[in-house]
Amino acid sequence: MSRRRFLAATGAVSLGAALAACSGDGGSGGSSSAKPVSQADMDKAMKTPTELTFWTWVPDIQQEVALFEKKYPAIKVKVVNAGQGVAHYTKLRTALKAGNGAPDVTQIEYQAIPTFTITDSLLNLAPYGASALKDQFVDWTWGQVSGPGGEVWAIPQDTGPMGMLYRKDIFDKHGIQVPRTWDEFAAAARGLHKADPKVYLTNLAANEPAAWHGLLWQAGGKPYATSGKSTLSISVDDAVSKKLGAYWGGLAKEGVISTDPGWTDGWYAGFNKGKYATWLTAAWGPSFLSGSAKSTAGKWRAAPLPQWDAAKPVSGNWGGSTTAVIKSTKNPIAAAMFAQFLNSDPASAKMFATKQFFFPATKALLADPSFTGDAPAFYGGQKVNQVFADISDTVSTSFQWPPFLDQAATDWTETVGKSLADRSGTVAALGSWQSRLTTYATKQGFTVKGT
Numbered sequence: 001m002s003r004r005r006f007l008a009a010t011g012a013v014s015l016g017a018a019l020a021a022c023s024g025d026g027g028s029g030g031s032s033s034a035k036p037v038s039q040a041d042m043d044k045a046m047k048t049p050t051e052l053t054f055w056t057w058v059p060d061i062q063q064e065v066a067l068f069e070k071k072y073p074a075i076k077v078k079v080v081n082a083g084q085g086v087a088h089y090t091k092l093r094t095a096l097k098a099g100n101g102a103p104d105v106t107q108i109e110y111q112a113i114p115t116f117t118i119t120d121s122l123l124n125l126a127p128y129g130a131s132a133l134k135d136q137f138v139d140w141t142w143g144q145v146s147g148p149g150g151e152v153w154a155i156p157q158d159t160g161p162m163g164m165l166y167r168k169d170i171f172d173k174h175g176i177q178v179p180r181t182w183d184e185f186a187a188a189a190r191g192l193h194k195a196d197p198k199v200y201l202t203n204l205a206a207n208e209p210a211a212w213h214g215l216l217w218q219a220g221g222k223p224y225a226t227s228g229k230s231t232l233s234i235s236v237d238d239a240v241s242k243k244l245g246a247y248w249g250g251l252a253k254e255g256v257i258s259t260d261p262g263w264t265d266g267w268y269a270g271f272n273k274g275k276y277a278t279w280l281t282a283a284w285g286p287s288f289l290s291g292s293a294k295s296t297a298g299k300w301r302a303a304p305l306p307q308w309d310a311a312k313p314v315s316g317n318w319g320g321s322t323t324a325v326i327k328s329t330k331n332p333i334a335a336a337m338f339a340q341f342l343n344s345d346p347a348s349a350k351m352f353a354t355k356q357f358f359f360p361a362t363k364a365l366l367a368d369p370s371f372t373g374d375a376p377a378f379y380g381g382q383k384v385n386q387v388f389a390d391i392s393d394t395v396s397t398s399f400q401w402p403p404f405l406d407q408a409a410t411d412w413t414e415t416v417g418k419s420l421a422d423r424s425g426t427v428a429a430l431g432s433w434q435s436r437l438t439t440y441a442t443k444q445g446f447t448v449k450g451t
Contacts, residue, residue: 037333042128046075049076050076052075052077052329052338054077054338055080056080056107057082057107058107058356061079063355064342064348065077071345075334082103104326104330105324106324107321107323108154108323108324109321112401113145113401114400117153122153122326124151125155125336125339126151126152128333129340130155133155136344138361138392138395139397140397140399142397144322155322155323155342156362157343158320158358159360160214160282160359161282162214162215162282162305162316163281163285163387164279164281164303164304165301166178167299168300168380170277174196180307181307181310182247182307182308185306186247186251189202189256189257190256192256199275200256201276202277202278203262203267203275204248204258205259205260206413206420207261207417209408209412210319211281212416214316217317217396217399218308218396219240219243219308220308221235221238222240222398224408226403232402234402234434234448235434236437237433243308246427249420258270268293271289271293271296272293274296280305282318283388283391284357286379298377300379300380302382302384343362353365359388371385372386402441404440407437411440415432415433415436416429416433
């Protein structure tokens, strides 16, 4: 599950490096206005003996690959695990810069896409028929993989809409109703910790920029926006961000939420020992928690995130990935068809949900009773998939990522994250984060617009 964390792995790229990293055009066009590939050419390519190299960290993905190879027996796919997180993206950038050794197809997280589109490294899949798949996927996911000119840079594979897992036994013991708003959540946090100082309503990990971005997404934040390849808007200390900073920084300063670092022994112990009454997490969280906190089986339930405006339910996303084609591929048709098949073929998409326990990106699976009707005993028989399927429809389509995600993550941890851990000055820390990112982006050659 760690791959769904906010990976500080997609290295920053200067404009000069961007030009150096650009590879051959692979026969592709740069926008959706590129001439569509003819059906005759596609049919010919799919019957021509070809080997594709596919970099992915997904366990046992050969099962899904086998479905593609069965349909297109002339095409063989060599699956390579080039690493996860830092290792994966570093190897990919190195190969792109060298001009050789890059895969035909690669796994890539939503937040990493801008890092590779700005270097012109991804094949536009629109001329290969990918645009026709738009309506099969959850709306916000298509917004993450498509460009302003109708380009399609990748095909969604899985997602992480955010919700709240909560300990029903702790809620019942202390008479806590499931919070519908963040005001109710704050009141419950204060009441619970006063009643039992050993228990916190939640833990907001001070080393987890992914969770912050997901909550910022839910709050309506628009921290990053890129225009062309040289103009970038950075707004991580605007009014929405400051509202978030004042809220969480205030609760941390009061001591009514914990800020333990995530993915540590102490953090795991916190779930097993009842230190945290909720986990604000993503749709992959239920599967993760059922394996990591087995001693609490039957005590958890799922609900949407509390809302800033209860009349307008919204959520953010944390995690998930896509399949992209590298522009330098010598087999663009076969590679593009593989990326599309892997994530849109009903059998393959369902296999990801049932074998790897990925949360689906396709509308069909999110409406499939065999998926939404699952009622795990760990969650008291609640249909948890249905809860998160409903949440998925409320994720905003307008959130964007910067082309230097590693820097954004590092700077958040050293400013905002540190303020949460120190229980001091989170709103002021947002200003430091904004300043550091602006300085960094300017040095990389961007023209920066900020708050």
